[in-house]
Amino acid sequence: MLIPRRPSWTISHSEVTPERVFLNRRKFMAGLALGTAGLCAPLGLSAAFRPADLKELEYTPAPAFSTDEDKTPFEDVVRYNNFYEFGTAKDDPARYAHEMSVDPWSVQVDGECDRPGTYALEDLLKPHALEERVYRLRCVEAWSMVIPWIGVPLADMLKRFEPNSRAKYVYFETLHDPDQMRGQRSLFSTVDWPYREGLRMDEAMNELSFFTVGLYGKTLPNQNGAPFRLVVPWKYGFKSIKSIVRIRFQEEQPATTWEMIAPQEYGFYANVNPEVDHPRWSQKRERRLPSGLLSPNWVETQKFNGYGEQVAHLYKGMDLRQNY
Ligand code: MTE
Numbered sequence: 001m002l003i004p005r006r007p008s009w010t011i012s013h014s015e016v017t018p019e020r021v022f023l024n025r026r027k028f029m030a031g032l033a034l035g036t037a038g039l040c041a042p043l044g045l046s047a048a049f050r051p052a053d054l055k056e057l058e059y060t061p062a063p064a065f066s067t068d069e070d071k072t073p074f075e076d077v078v079r080y081n082n083f084y085e086f087g088t089a090k091d092d093p094a095r096y097a098h099e100m101s102v103d104p105w106s107v108q109v110d111g112e113c114d115r116p117g118t119y120a121l122e123d124l125l126k127p128h129a130l131e132e133r134v135y136r137l138r139c140v141e142a143w144s145m146v147i148p149w150i151g152v153p154l155a156d157m158l159k160r161f162e163p164n165s166r167a168k169y170v171y172f173e174t175l176h177d178p179d180q181m182r183g184q185r186s187l188f189s190t191v192d193w194p195y196r197e198g199l200r201m202d203e204a205m206n207e208l209s210f211f212t213v214g215l216y217g218k219t220l221p222n223q224n225g226a227p228f229r230l231v232v233p234w235k236y237g238f239k240s241i242k243s244i245v246r247i248r249f250q251e252e253q254p255a256t257t258w259e260m261i262a263p264q265e266y267g268f269y270a271n272v273n274p275e276v277d278h279p280r281w282s283q284k285r286e287r288r289l290p291s292g293l294l295s296p297n298w299v300e301t302q303k304f305n306g307y308g309e310q311v312a313h314l315y316k317g318m319d320l321r322q323n324y
Contacts, residue, residue, distance in 0.1 A: 008143055048098035052216035059150045060131035065208065067306075071147035074216050076289045081223045082139065082301040084191055085174065085181035091309035093223035099244070100180040102227040111171070111248035114162035121227055125213065127160075128152040132217075136270045138305045140236035140258075144286040150214035151230050155319060158247075163201065167249035170235070171198040175245045189235070190261055197241035198254035198268070199232065200314075208233055208310050215269060234272040234307040267324040271315065272305035276324050 002205055013047065038205060051074070083093035086101075107124065109216050110116045118316035130150050138144045158170065176194035177207050178184040210231040220226040225242025232239045238258050248254075276285045283301055292296040315323075 025129045030183065043144055049078075049094060049221065049223070051218075052222060055216045056132055056218055057150050059167040059214070059217075061133045062133050065150060066132070067136060067146060068134075069136070069146050069252050071134065071148055072289050074165075077145060077147055077215060077220045078223060080289060082141075083183075083223055083225070084189070084194070084239065085183045085193075085195065085243075086223070087186075089229065094221075096182055097226075099182065100177075100222050100226075103220060105227045105245075107244060108246045109161050109201065109248070110246075112164050112167040113126040115160065115251045116162060119184070124153070124157065124160075128156060130213070135208075135210070135231060135233040136275040136305050137231070137240070138286055138301065139239050140238055140266065140283075142272070142283065142286045142301075143289060143291065145289050146216075146301070147215055149210060149212045150217070151212035151228070151231070153207060154209035154211045154230065155207070155311070156258075157211045158204060161247070161249070163249045167201055169198050169200055169249070169253055170204045171246075171248040171250055172241045172244050173186045173246035173248075175243050191257060194245075194258060195253065195257050196260075197230070197239055197243060197256050199230075199239070200253075201249075202314055203232070203311075206311055206314065208307055224236045234311045236266075236272055236274060238266065239270050244305050261278035264287040269315075269320075269323045271320065271324075272301060273303055273320055273324070275303065276321055 010131045049108070051056045066206050070276050077091045080090045081093040083097060086093045086096040105121045106118050106122065124241055131219070132145060132148055132153060136144055136155045152170040163170075174195040175181065176184065178193075183189060183191075199209070210233075211228060212231045215221075215224060220229065222243075225240075225244075228244060230240050230244070253268060256268055258270075259268055272283075277283050286301050288299045289299045302308075
């Protein structure tokens with residue numbers, strides 16, 4: 001276990017980061033004006049991230065699962081990220097995530113299930129039709145986005161591995177490869193790699209849990225968790241683990257990354273809840289990106305991120321202050 005240190009995302013929510021996003025957007029627009037060659041140059045981003053390289057996906061919109069709120073612009077979704085494997089600054093993932101190779105990609109499935117094995121991602125996806133769901137993403141740091149994700153219901157994917165009756169939890173792990181992930185080479189990292197997350201089986205099987213392979217109509221940019229990640233929209237964003245290489249069904253509740261780092265601040269459940277403040281800041285509202293110094297764009301945070309109708313029953317009888 002690592003000694004808890006202050007992760008960068010706990011820096012007080014002065015308007016420093018929004019300002020950076022604001023400036024980055026302006027630089028991005030300036031880059032656009034310079035054409036593709038200049039797209040990344042003004043930010044110092046690698047020229048290796050070219051949105052044009054992302055593959056188009058075929059999918060059907062799922063309006064029943066989608067909000068009609070304004071979507072966060074693509075350039076914010078792909079340039080303001082948390083992906084500590086590539087560094088702790090918000091623009092580090094966009095700068096460095098191209099150093100990870102995502103093709104081919106396979107996933108190890110094991111534990112309490114009847115179909116364990118190592119599966120190539122394309123074989124996993126083959127039987128499924130992709131759908132688009134526009135979800136709110138609420139980070140524990142009190143910013144949020146609205147993102148059109150593309151993927152398949154997590155339940156449909158997990159059922160194929162035939163979890164048995166001892167499977168009470170499902171555990172996920174991100175790629176651990178310091179050669180490709182410079183944040184994992186850092187001597188100052190607070191994270192005991194690999195990044196780990198987990199869900200109770202009934203949470204994983206909930207209709208909202210999403211096995212995500214794309215956004216804005218195309219494959220996921222590396223900085224957003226290519227080639228596939230979870231999206232669990234009623235929970236703080238850190239539960240939505242990226243670039244997954246392992247899925248394990250198990251009887252015991254798994255140890256998860258942020259809980260391991262600071263258990264008094266980040267719990268296993270991590271349901272979005274404006275009534276339970278983080279020990280060091282309020283969770284009553286959030287900055288909806290794009291957000292700037294002069295227009296922070298605060299919105300009220302909703303319990304379960306507004307998805308209570310679909311998920312509140314999962315926590316009936318549970319004290320959500322104890323189980324934060
Ligand atoms: N997954 C891994 N492997 N590593 C991370 O650092 N950060 C989490 C989550 N998944 C993280 C991760 C956090 S804190 C958030 S808010 C979301 O990813 C951010 O997703 P986005 O960058 O696509 O907006």
